Amino acid sequence: MKKFIKWIFSGWMLILFFVGFFLFWEYSIPLFDIPRYILPSPSEIVSKGSADLDKLVYYTGVTALETVLGYIIALILGLGFGIAISFSSILRRTLYPFFVSIEMTPKIAFAPLFISWFGFGLMPKVIIVVLVCFFPIVLNAILAFNSLSNELTLFYQSTGASRLKTFFSIRLPAALPQCFVGFKYAAINATVGATIAEFIGSDKGLGFYISIVTGNMRPDLAFAGIFFLTVLGLTVFGFVTMMEKILIPWHISMKRINK
Amino acid sequence: MKNFIEVTELKKVFGNGEDEVHAFGPATININSGEFVSVLGPSGCGKSTLMLMVAGLLDSTSGKVEFENKLVNGPKTDIGIMFQDNTLVPWRTVKGNIELQLELRGLNLKDYQEQINNILKSVNLEDFADRFPNELSGGMQQRAAFCQAMIHDPKIILLDEPLGKLDAMTREKIRADFQKLWMVKKPTVIFVTHSIEEAVQLSNRVILITPRPGIIDREIKIDLPYPRDLKVKRSPKFTEYVNSIQEVFHKYGVI
Numbered sequence: 001m002k003k004f005i006k007w008i009f010s011g012w013m014l015i016l017f018f019v020g021f022f023l024f025w026e027y028s029i030p031l032f033d034i035p036r037y038i039l040p041s042p043s044e045i046v047s048k049g050s051a052d053l054d055k056l057v058y059y060t061g062v063t064a065l066e067t068v069l070g071y072i073i074a075l076i077l078g079l080g081f082g083i084a085i086s087f088s089s090i091l092r093r094t095l096y097p098f099f100v101s102i103e104m105t106p107k108i109a110f111a112p113l114f115i116s117w118f119g120f121g122l123m124p125k126v127i128i129v130v131l132v133c134f135f136p137i138v139l140n141a142i143l144a145f146n147s148l149s150n151e152l153t154l155f156y157q158s159t160g161a162s163r164l165k166t167f168f169s170i171r172l173p174a175a176l177p178q179c180f181v182g183f184k185y186a187a188i189n190a191t192v193g194a195t196i197a198e199f200i201g202s203d204k205g206l207g208f209y210i211s212i213v214t215g216n217m218r219p220d221l222a223f224a225g226i227f228f229l230t231v232l233g234l235t236v237f238g239f240v241t242m243m244e245k246i247l248i249p250w251h252i253s254m255k256r257i258n259k
Numbered sequence: 260m261k262n263f264i265e266v267t268e269l270k271k272v273f274g275n276g277e278d279e280v281h282a283f284g285p286a287t288i289n290i291n292s293g294e295f296v297s298v299l300g301p302s303g304c305g306k307s308t309l310m311l312m313v314a315g316l317l318d319s320t321s322g323k324v325e326f327e328n329k330l331v332n333g334p335k336t337d338i339g340i341m342f343q344d345n346t347l348v349p350w351r352t353v354k355g356n357i358e359l360q361l362e363l364r365g366l367n368l369k370d371y372q373e374q375i376n377n378i379l380k381s382v383n384l385e386d387f388a389d390r391f392p393n394e395l396s397g398g399m400q401q402r403a404a405f406c407q408a409m410i411h412d413p414k415i416i417l418l419d420e421p422l423g424k425l426d427a428m429t430r431e432k433i434r435a436d437f438q439k440l441w442m443v444k445k446p447t448v449i450f451v452t453h454s455i456e457e458a459v460q461l462s463n464r465v466i467l468i469t470p471r472p473g474i475i476d477r478e479i480k481i482d483l484p485y486p487r488d489l490k491v492k493r494s495p496k497f498t499e500y501v502n503s504i505q506e507v508f509h510k511y512g513v514i
């Protein structure tokens with residue numbers, strides 16, 4: 001009960017903060033005489049943005065498709081390579097250092113190249129999203145599958161269980177918390193990757209929209225686009241967090257108790 | 260006649276060249292069936308190394324381990340084993356963790372439901388079957404780990420300081436519980452510890468290991484009646500055993 005009150009209270013604090021923030025924004029524009037082509041007021045963003053709603057919703061769908069498609073492909077590849085590298089000493093000595101060294105280069109720098117190779121369509125954006133999501137997933141997966149405690153390793157060895165059984169009964173569940181660190185990191189990267197890819201070369205999507213309207217001196221519409229991007233980003237991240245709660249509830253509750 | 264467990268000239272050296280660490284041995288140990296043997300020595304003397312080699316979980320540098328004349332050359336699967344850090348997994352309940360042992364061994368869970376209830380009762384955990392490990396105290400976790408290690412009813416039990424991380428009071432209690440269980444089933448036990456009292460209280464025989472590289476200093480037969488309750492522990496004979504062992508380790512500058 002106490003917790004509940006605390007929660008409601010902290011919720012209210014947050015809402016109050018946002019209300020205050022937007023009120024301040026709204027009224028400081030006439031107060032400080034800020035020209036609207038520099039910074040529009042929230043009410044103007046809403047009214048002008050809603051006139052463009054159809055386009056915004058459609059473009060959100062476009063960007064969401066790139067984001068989700070790229071994320072899922074990165075998830076499959078990242079987990080696949082992560083597990084393969086964890087279990088093969090040859091791959092660990094070849095692919096792993098290769099991945100670690102690529103991790104150092106900012107992947108987004110490849111974006112213009114991909115656009116020039118593959119054109120303006122869906123594919124180059126998906127590839128870029130895959131690229132920015134793959135590394136956090138694969139590197140965390142390798143860490144996850146290599147950090148089983150010594151005792152648990154000895155324990156399953158002493159049972160004579162097959163590798164497959166051990167994998168599904170012990171290795172995989174034990175690795176999931178660390179894997180999710182990568183999944184969440186990648187979820188944040190995903191929308192960023194899609195947006196920047198659209199900045200560089202595209203004819204639809206929220207990134208495209210924001211760069212066009214900014215060029216037309218319409219910051220009100222740019223903010224409307226940013227709002228939709230934020231919603232998209234939060235949705236993707238929220239979904240991954242929800243999956244974490246569903247798949248490893250024991251981990252969440254453990255964190256809570258340890259606090 | 261051959262002994263039940265025979266450890267012959269067993270030795271372990273980790274690494275090679277500059278990084279070489281002579282961890283244990285060579286040592287020869289014979290253990291009878293149903294015997295409770297403690298391996299006692301200071302930290303770092305190679306007790307865990309010895310136990311892992313006996314369990315077939317670690318290759319020896321030289322020497323051999325035999326169970327009933329059969330050479331150990333891979334993980335032995337017909338034993339029960341417990342470590343200082345328990346092997347409970349956080350995503351399963353106490354009962355689920357016990358079942359993990361059965362599942363990994365390909366045993367039928369249905370056949371074991373009664374045994375699971377019984378073993379949980381024997382360590383007073385029957386009300387905690389559906390709790391997760393992180394909801395239990397350290398002592399309760401070790402009890403649960405004990406159930407996990409014993410549910411397949413092994414005739415040979417290897418314990419590597421399973422009570423090492425517990426407070427003195429909890430240790431005392433679990434020790435007593437464990438002695439009771441041993442007296443009923445009479446498995447062969449190798450118990451690794453660095454507590455002199457614990458070794459004297461539980462064992463038929465205590466093997467004293469020197470500081471690293473551990474070799475056997477001597478073996479002491481403990482001639483006290485079971486169950487070794489408080490009364491036995493207060494007897495002069497008990498104290499005599501403890502004192503004589505203390506003297507040995509004092510000689511090595513360990514205590």
Ligand SMILES: Nc1ncnc2c1ncn2[C@@H]1O[C@H](COP(=O)(O)OP(=O)(O)O)[C@@H](O)[C@H]1O
Pocket residue numbers: 273274280281282300301302303304305306307308309471
């Ligand atoms: N895998 C290993 N590699 C290198 N040295 C090891 C390894 N395992 C143990 N040792 C060393 O062997 C010695 C004995 O270790 P251990 O058997 O764990 O001692 P104890 O269990 O008696 O405390 C220690 O000096 C330790 O550092």
Ligand SMILES: [Mg+2]
Pocket residue numbers: 306307308419420
């Ligand atoms: Mg040890």
